[in-house]
Amino acid sequence: MRLVVPLQxxxxxxxxxxxGSLIPCALIYFLRLHLKRHRGSLAPxxxxxxxxxxxxxxxxxxxxxxxxxxxxxxDEVDNPVGIIQLGLAENRLCLDLIEEWLCExxxxxxxxHGGDKDHLGIGGIVEYxxxxxxxxxxxxxxxxxxxxxxxxxxxxxxxxVLTAGATxxxxxxxxxxxxxxxxxxxxxxxYPGFDRDMTWRTGVELIPxxxxxxxxxxxxxxxxxQAFNQARKRGKRVRGILISNPSxxxxxxxxxxxxxxxxxxxxxxxxxxxxxxxxxGSIHGNEEFVSLAExxxxxxxxxxxxxxxxxxxxxLSLAGFRVGVIYSYNDDVLAAAKKLTRFSSVxxxxxxxxxxxLSDTSFIERYLETNRKRIRExxxxxxxxxxxxxxxxxxxxxxxxxxVDMSGLIRSYSEKGELELWDKLLNVAKVNATPGxxxxxxxxxxxxxxxxxxxxDNIPTVIARIRKVAEMR
Amino acid sequence: MTxxxxxxxxxxxxxxxxxxxxxxxxPYFAGWKAYDENPYNEVSNPSGxxxxxxxxxxxxxxxxxxxxxxxxxxxxxxxGAPGFRENALFQDYHGxxxxxxxxxxxxxxxxxxxxxxxxxxxVLTAGATxxxxxxxxxxxxxxxxxxxxxxxYPGFDRDLRWRTGVKIVPIVCDSSNNFQITTQALEAAxxxxxxxxxRVRGVLITNPSNPLGATISRSVLEDILxxxxxxxxxxxxxxxxxxxxxSPSEFVSVAEVLEARxxxxxxxxxxxxxxxxxLxxxGFRVGTIYSYNDKVVTTARRMSSFTLISSxxxxxxxxxxxxxxxxxxxxxINRARLRERYERIITGLRSAGIECLKGNAGLFCWMNLSPxxxxxxxxGELDLWRTMLHELKLNxxxxxxxxxxxxxxxxxxxxxxxEHTLEVALDRIHKYMDQRRT
Numbered sequence: 001m002r003l004v005v006p007l008q009x010x011x012x013x014x015x016x017x018x019x020g021s022l023i024p025c026a027l028i029y030f031l032r033l034h035l036k037r038h039r040g041s042l043a044p045x046x047x048x049x050x051x052x053x054x055x056x057x058x059x060x061x062x063x064x065x066x067x068x069x070x071x072x073x074x075d076e077v078d079n080p081v082g083i084i085q086l087g088l089a090e091n092r093l094c095l096d097l098i099e100e101w102l103c104e105x106x107x108x109x110x111x112x113h114g115g116d117k118d119h120l121g122i123g124g125i126v127e128y129x130x131x132x133x134x135x136x137x138x139x140x141x142x143x144x145x146x147x148x149x150x151x152x153x154x155x156x157x158x159x160x161v162l163t164a165g166a167t168x169x170x171x172x173x174x175x176x177x178x179x180x181x182x183x184x185x186x187x188x189x190x191y192p193g194f195d196r197d198m199t200w201r202t203g204v205e206l207i208p209x210x211x212x213x214x215x216x217x218x219x220x221x222x223x224x225x226q227a228f229n230q231a232r233k234r235g236k237r238v239r240g241i242l243i244s245n246p247s248x249x250x251x252x253x254x255x256x257x258x259x260x261x262x263x264x265x266x267x268x269x270x271x272x273x274x275x276x277x278x279x280x281g282s283i284h285g286n287e288e289f290v291s292l293a294e295x296x297x298x299x300x301x302x303x304x305x306x307x308x309x310x311x312x313x314x315x316l317s318l319a320g321f322r323v324g325v326i327y328s329y330n331d332d333v334l335a336a337a338k339k340l341t342r343f344s345s346v347x348x349x350x351x352x353x354x355x356x357x358l359s360d361t362s363f364i365e366r367y368l369e370t371n372r373k374r375i376r377e378x379x380x381x382x383x384x385x386x387x388x389x390x391x392x393x394x395x396x397x398x399x400x401x402x403x404v405d406m407s408g409l410i411r412s413y414s415e416k417g418e419l420e421l422w423d424k425l426l427n428v429a430k431v432n433a434t435p436g437x438x439x440x441x442x443x444x445x446x447x448x449x450x451x452x453x454x455x456x457d458n459i460p461t462v463i464a465r466i467r468k469v470a471e472m473r
Numbered sequence: 474m475t476x477x478x479x480x481x482x483x484x485x486x487x488x489x490x491x492x493x494x495x496x497x498x499x500p501y502f503a504g505w506k507a508y509d510e511n512p513y514n515e516v517s518n519p520s521g522x523x524x525x526x527x528x529x530x531x532x533x534x535x536x537x538x539x540x541x542x543x544x545x546x547x548x549x550x551x552x553g554a555p556g557f558r559e560n561a562l563f564q565d566y567h568g569x570x571x572x573x574x575x576x577x578x579x580x581x582x583x584x585x586x587x588x589x590x591x592x593x594x595x596v597l598t599a600g601a602t603x604x605x606x607x608x609x610x611x612x613x614x615x616x617x618x619x620x621x622x623x624x625x626y627p628g629f630d631r632d633l634r635w636r637t638g639v640k641i642v643p644i645v646c647d648s649s650n651n652f653q654i655t656t657q658a659l660e661a662a663x664x665x666x667x668x669x670x671x672r673v674r675g676v677l678i679t680n681p682s683n684p685l686g687a688t689i690s691r692s693v694l695e696d697i698l699x700x701x702x703x704x705x706x707x708x709x710x711x712x713x714x715x716x717x718x719x720s721p722s723e724f725v726s727v728a729e730v731l732e733a734r735x736x737x738x739x740x741x742x743x744x745x746x747x748x749x750x751x752l753x754x755x756g757f758r759v760g761t762i763y764s765y766n767d768k769v770v771t772t773a774r775r776m777s778s779f780t781l782i783s784s785x786x787x788x789x790x791x792x793x794x795x796x797x798x799x800x801x802x803x804x805x806i807n808r809a810r811l812r813e814r815y816e817r818i819i820t821g822l823r824s825a826g827i828e829c830l831k832g833n834a835g836l837f838c839w840m841n842l843s844p845x846x847x848x849x850x851x852x853g854e855l856d857l858w859r860t861m862l863h864e865l866k867l868n869x870x871x872x873x874x875x876x877x878x879x880x881x882x883x884x885x886x887x888x889x890x891x892e893h894t895l896e897v898a899l900d901r902i903h904k905y906m907d908q909r910r911t
Contacts, residue, residue: 044740044766045674045707051611051772095558102554109549110785129756164599164758165564168779175636176490180615200776201610201636239487270484305484313564320563320784322599336490339497340636343603347783348756 054200061422062087062192062438069432076457084462086449087432089248089400091282091317093374093452097367098316098357105356111349112356131345132338133162140358141325147364148281148315149291161326161337162351166278166311167197168344169324170242173307174202176336177272178239183207185227185241187219189403189439189446191248198242207231207238208440217250217394217403219243221261228269240272240305241265246279246289249439249448250403251396253287256295263292263301272305281315281368284376285397296329303329312354314400315371321350375400375452378459382451385463389470400452404433407445409470418444424472429465494635500858501526501627504868513866515893523898526868528683528836529889530717530753532810536803537752540793547792556788563784566777568597572787575794576761580746582800583716588728590763596773597787599758601713601747603780605632605677608743608762611772612707613639613674619709620644620662620676622654624839624875624882626683633677642666642673645878648841651830652685654678654693659700675707675741676700681714681724681834684875684884686815688718688834691725698730701741708742716751716804718834719812731765739765748790750836751807757786811836811888814895818887821899825906829885836888840869843881845909854880865901 047055058064065087074082106112133141138157145155163169178184180203186194188208198204209227211217224241231238243262245254254262266273275292283289296303308327313319323346328334358364382402386393392405410417415437422435425447436446454462496502504526513521541548550557563569570592577590598604613619615638621629622644633641644662646652659676666673676697680689689697701708710727718724731739743764749755759782764770794800818838819829830839846853851873858871861883872882887895 044738045612045701045705047611047766047768047772048614048617048674050614051768054775055768055772090562092558092562095561098561099554099557102550102557107549109545110789111548164780164783171779176487179487179489180638182487197778201779239485272484302484318561320561322564322781322783330484330486332486332490336486339495342632343599343606343636344780345599345758347599347758347786348754349789350783350785353785 050201060192060195060438061419061435065422065426065432065434068426072430074430074458076455081430083426083430083432084458084465085432085453086401086451086462087434088453089279089314089450090319091314091371091375091400091452093317093378094367094371095317097370098318101357101360101363105360106353110353112353129348129351132341133160133346134351134355136355137162137346137351137358140355143361144358144364145310145325145327147361147368149277149310150289150294153291153293153297155293155327159327159329159334161328161334161341162346163324163326163341164322164344164346165319166276166309166313166324167193169309169311169326170194170197170274170276171202172337172340172344173274173309173326173328173333174198174204175340176333177274177307178202178204180204181236182239183231183236185209185224185231185238187211187223187241187243187247189217189249189436189441191244192434192438194242204239205236207236209241210440210442211250213394213405213443217247217252218255218258219262221265224262224265238269238271240274242274242276243292244276244278245292246277246283246396246398248279248399249401249434249436250394251279251399251401252394253283253285253289253397256290259290259292259295263295263306266305267302270305272307274307274309276309278309278311279314279399280310281371282375282400283398284372284379285395287397289398293327305330307333315368321354322346323350323354378451378454378456381456381459382449382454382462385459386449388463389467391466391470401448401450404447404449405445406447407443410445414444418446421445421469422447424469425466428472429469431462431465489636492635494631496627496631499627499874500855500871501874504858504862504870507862508868511866513894513897515891519897520866522862522866522868523894523901524868524889525886525898526870526884527889528750528886529755530750530807530811530836531889532814533753533803533807536806537754537793540796540799540803544792544796548789550788560784560788564781566597566774566781568595568782569784569787569791571795572782572791573597575791576746578797579794579800580715580763582797582804583751584724584726584729585721588726588732590728594763594765594770596762596764596770596777597782598760598762598773598777599780599782600755601711601745601749601760602628602632603777604745604747604760604762605629605709605711606635606637607773607776607780608709608745608769609633609637609639610776611769612709612743613637615639616671617674618642618666618671620659620666620673622646622658622678622682624652624684624872624877626679627870627874629677639674640671642671643876644676647878648830648882651687652682652839654689654697656696656700659697663704673704673706675709677709677711679711679713680727681712681718683714683835684837684870684872685830685839686832686835686837686884687830687839688724691730694725694727694730698727698734698738698742702738706741709745710742711745713745713747713750714835715746716807717811717836719808719815720833721808723833728763736765741766743769752803757790758782759786759790814887814892817892818885818895818899821895822902825899825903827902827906830882837884837886840883840885841881842883843879846881849880851880857881858883865905867898867901 074084138160142155209223311324394403434448573592573595577592618640747760870884
């Protein structure tokens with residue numbers, strides 16, 4: 001706003017300065033207000049402030065990379081110069097097994113019998129059903145979870161809530177455990193999707209508890225304490241911790257002792273603990289996977305604060321079918337979560353198909369074993385290639401990716417340097433890997449490279465392309 | 474000597490988890506519980522509770538079954554399942570293009586081709602419940618309000634308000650003009666919100682209406698559109714029952730009105746649709762938001778990550794609904810059967826001395842039992858409802874759960890049962906009415 005000062009007033013000293021500036025300012029102010037209001041009624045109704053922030057293009061390299069690949073995807077035959085996808089933790093290694101099973105058991109049909117071989121018609125699956133999933137599927141899922149998360153654990157089907165993927169499972173838990181303005185502590189680096197899934201609509205904030213390479217990326221209690229105190233200083237109430245086990249993007253399995261420490265911490269602070277175990281069926285190394293459920297079974301800890309998230313997108317490669325699980329030991333959370341599944345239910349034909357598939361426990365057993373073997377093969381090949389480049393990585397026993405230390409290839413040891421490398425990898429090498437900064441890593445130079453969308457032949461190509469950039473330095 | 478044991482503080486839940494906004498303690502849901510405990514069955518439990526509170530369409534399953542039998546390619550991934558892999562991995566929130574095209578074309582079919590739908594504006598959600606909630610998140614902030622004409626579907630109290638923090642301010646309609654929405658009522662609702670310092674972000678209508686079972690006339694739609702334009706607020710038109718209009722010429726979609734206006738001001742308008750009612754597939758969880766606003770389309774797509782439709786289901790339905798011959802035939806036959814059911818129940822009720830609002834759509838009728846009330850109050854209505862539930866063993870929905878301004882109205886569903894069951898229900902009503910007269 002410009003001060004309009006009639007010279008005459010000042011010169012004559014008759015208080016013209018005040019009136020001379022005040023009145024025009026007031027006029028300008030009201031003119032702008034009128035224009036704003038008037039303009040407002042010409043432009044169509046606005047969206048909510050929540051929506052405004054979601055509508056903006058997402059600048060995170062995680063999403064930018066995925067988008068770039070979708071426009072120029074590598075294909076051995078049709079597009080050999082396209083961008084090779086290392087940024088998507090999708091498992092393409094064992095779909096042939098499920099295909100085979102479909103052909104043998106359902107003649108390739110997409111609607112299973114649901115255990116009732118007479119009920120092939122549509123009648124059984126069309127009506128309204130409990131929105132948190134058919135009891136039959138919960139039963140089959142409980143057995144499947146025992147196969148995946150630990151043989152000694154028995155899961156109670158009535159504690160299972162089925163959701164349209166693990167994405168809404170995590171969001172529903174956030175809605176149940178935290179109010180807008182509250183916070184969750186998340187050991188970092190973490191899966192970039194959590195920034196959206198846990199905060200977009202819930203109003204919750206994520207506070208990273210930084211894990212270091214010196215600690216082998218295992219969350220330490222001091223890091224959690226630091227995050228907790230940081231939250232407190234800012235007046236944010238922490239409602240829970242979200243851990244991923246196997247971790248994403250590092251692929252580390254949490255040692256028993258760490259899980260004990262985390263549970264102690266949660267108990268001490270009287271907060272919840274969510275364990276996202278979605279990669280539990282993708283354990284390819286020799287380390288022992290210990291589910292939070294196994295520790296709880298021993299009975300030492302208060303179960304009311306514990307919730308497990310699972311899903312079929314990674315272990316069974318059925319990401320499109322949208323099948324997620326909330327397993328909660330807290331009856332009130334279960335009651336609320338069940339009601340919230342009306343917004344994110346599993347589609348009936350999918351439930352039917354899965355009842356048939358998951359009930360074939362001997363097939364599932366073979367599948368899980370083969371899956372582990374094939375992931376291991378790809379991991380070994382990929383890691384072998386990385387070694388050839390002279391680049392370091394973190395040994396991992398789980399997940400579909402490798403956490404690689406490319407700090408040796410970046411010019412300045414900073415986030416800026418890391419992003420410059422990411423850009424080179426994406427645009428010159430035409431390889432999409434996820435930079436650590438997108439995962440809230442505080443040590444620059446780390447990249448998550450997913451290898452499970454590749455075929456064995458692609459790996460030499462990937463390594464050669466990365467070498468090109470490495471040698472460009 | 475007493476030893477004091479300090480109980481460990483129990484861990485708390487959120488306000489959303491503790492809230493009663495899910496509404497499951499209302500009569501609408503209590504009736505369901507009574508049904509669950511003693512469900513009617515033609516053979517094994519002929520004196521059980523007949524469920525007339527569930528708006529489900531079971532009259533046309535045979536058509537779907539027949540189609541799937543004849544077209545096995547729709548329900549498989551083909552011999553050797555070659556399409557399976559890609560389908561299993563497909564989780565793009567844009568949805569399968571084949572399915573979006575099929576939905577757009579089905580929505581056009583229902584409107585007799587009087588409106589065009591662009592597949593690029595179709596956003597897929599796991600059911601209309603999710604679509605309505607998503608739109609609310611997008612067009613309103615916590616503390617804002619949507620104006621909704623009464624009586625309305627009880628589920629809105631939960632779907633529009635629970636997680637969103639948005640309020641509902643009723644647009645009060647009454648029987649003096651057959652519960653039609655008037656500009657006066659719209660203004661009154663808007664002013665009421667203003668007086669409470671609540672910002673109104675939009676109007677949400679259901680057309681055809683639930684629970685009235687009647688379409689909104691073209692002139693009323695024009696009035697509503699004019700109102701929302703004047704106030705510069707959004708208009709959501711939930712057209713979930715559009716395929717259940719008994720006579721196709723009687724349904725005017727807001728899409729048609731917009732087309733006639735050459736889409737001026739259309740960026741305020743969003744349509745919700747689903748296959749749960751028209752195709753009788755509620756278990757499939759298929760809903761859609763059709764928005765004329767680019768930002769809403771973009772945002773809704775991203776937010777739909779929390780509520781994607783199974784790619785398996787998309788594939789199945791894409792095959793079925795792209796078959797235009799089948800779609801046309803289905804819609805025609807479904808309409809005719811619903812009309813028959815409607816006429817049967819109206820006649821049956823009339824001969825028992827009960828009148829209903831003149832309806833022309835949906836899976837239910839809006840029954841007027843106000844002459845039977847002991848007291849013309851909400852309590853009187855609930856007493857009558859309890860009699861219906863416990864004596865006649867009929868679960869019907871009391872108007873108060875739909876926020877109806879006048880006591881004595883009830884929503885009665887007729888499409889979720891066999892013809893025989895409907896006769897049994899009518900018979901029970903006849904006997905009760907005869908009893909009352911003596």
